[in-house]
Amino acid sequence: MYIQEISIEIKKNVDRDELVDEFGILMSSYRKSGQTQGKIESQYINEHEIVCLPYTLEKDSLDEKYNNFYVTRGIKKVEEICGSKFEIKLVGQYKDDFEPVCKCKKSEYYILITNYLSISSPITCGTCNNYVPLYRLPVYEDHGYVQILNWETNYISCDSLQMNCQVGERWALNQMQEIASQLSKQGFNICRKIEELTNTPTYYYLHNYNKRNGYNLSRPCPSCGENWGVKESVHDYFDFKCDNCKILSTLSMKS
Ligand SMILES: [Zn+2]
Ligand SMILES: [Zn+2]
Known part of the structure; x- marks a missing residue:
């Protein structure tokens, strides 16, 4: 399990309530697409940016190849509100004995x-x-x-x-x-x-x-x-x- 940081700089005068709502919808879409784990993650907003720290199973779970329609739409919406682009970076590994992910070409079951x-x-x-x-x-x-x-x-x-x-x-x-x-x-x-x-x-x-x-x-x-x-x-x-x-x-x- 990994912890990632999803953040976006706020470059425009924004309606902060709208931004928090849209950001929340995007995080929920990431969860529904299976890209993030657990339901509650650290999230904060300050003068300059809004940030979330979700858990993921793999280092590249947030790669855009896994994004579905709703994730892609959510990203676009928040980027429009903020006038900037999302940054995603790997913060660290959750714990030492983290469980590996299946790499089988074909699972028996x-x-x-x-x-x-x-x-x-x-x-x-x-x-x-x-x-x-x-x-x-x-x-x-x-x-x-x-x-x-x-x-x-x-x-x-x-x-x-x-x-x-x-x-x-x-x-x-x-x-x-x-x-x-x-x-x-x-x-x-x-x-x-x-x-x-x-x-x-x-x-x-x-x-x-x-x-x-x-x-x-x-x-x-x-x-x-x-x-x-x-x-x-x-x-x-x-x-x-x-x-x-x-x-x-x-x-x-x-x-
Ligand atoms: Zn397997
Ligand atoms: Zn039986």
Whole structure:
């Protein structure tokens, strides 16, 4: 993960409210296009410039080759308001043990997975187990990857509730581990759409926290009822994998 600085000099007399609004819309477009990570980034305006410091997965995530129509339009609008051009520079690496990004030519399969701490991509590669930046996927919909990001926000909200324990813990846990929950259904729909777009099988990660049989590798696949325990953990993490239903899961209490 990297931190970038996106800045623009204010060379004209501007309506500052309009500038802040348009700048905000542009940052939101960068997020929807999968080019920036996380939802809240440092942002400030002073006499001479407006600046934002977003996280990105790669050094070149903000390269214009990844810009969609809305990002390009947003850049143009803010540049017109300010009478100058944007400058983008890499500020630094977020932390030492940052996760690498998938470089596979062709992934064997993808996995839709996130957790309450993650600001990385919710798609990982089944071949190398690294993150797949959303902008590497084909165009998902006009505005970018909003539906995938909405699922991600919903999942993180549920995971936060179950981590905090006091409010809606059981409900949130069920959303995460029941195959027919609204959250799982939303996730499965995304998996099917990604498959359609990429011709790559896309697995859904189903959380598992079940005190009764969660430790047990012989628990059947919750969708087809077949045995889905794997002999050797996939990527040292997943203990269950059903290739019929395209679901992955872990033994209970693993994370
Ligand atoms: Zn890969
Ligand atoms: Zn199954």
